[in-house]
């Protein structure tokens with residue numbers, strides 16, 4: 389039996405922009421993980437729940453090799469993009485991560 393895994397391809401990356409009045413301020417921008425890697429982004433989070441994600445690079449003949457997964461199972465259980473949430477049959481409602489990345 390094949391192991392089902394999380395495979396989502398869009399994340400938020402932390403960027404900096406010029407703040408009105410001077411200096412810089414961080415903001416989160418949605419992009420695909422492939423673009424993020426190409427742009428050398430280093431800080432990622434889930435675009436749906438704000439939770440920590442890990443980048444998975446896998447060389448595989450089928451399916452997208454490059455994707456992201458939640459680091460925490462508790463995020464995956466309550467995020468609209470989470471594998472455990474999608475598989476849950478108890479009608480639970482999604483919520484933001486309890487430990488969001490800032």
Ligand SMILES: [Zn+2]
Pocket residue numbers: 434435436437438439458463464467468469470
């Ligand atoms: Zn999430």
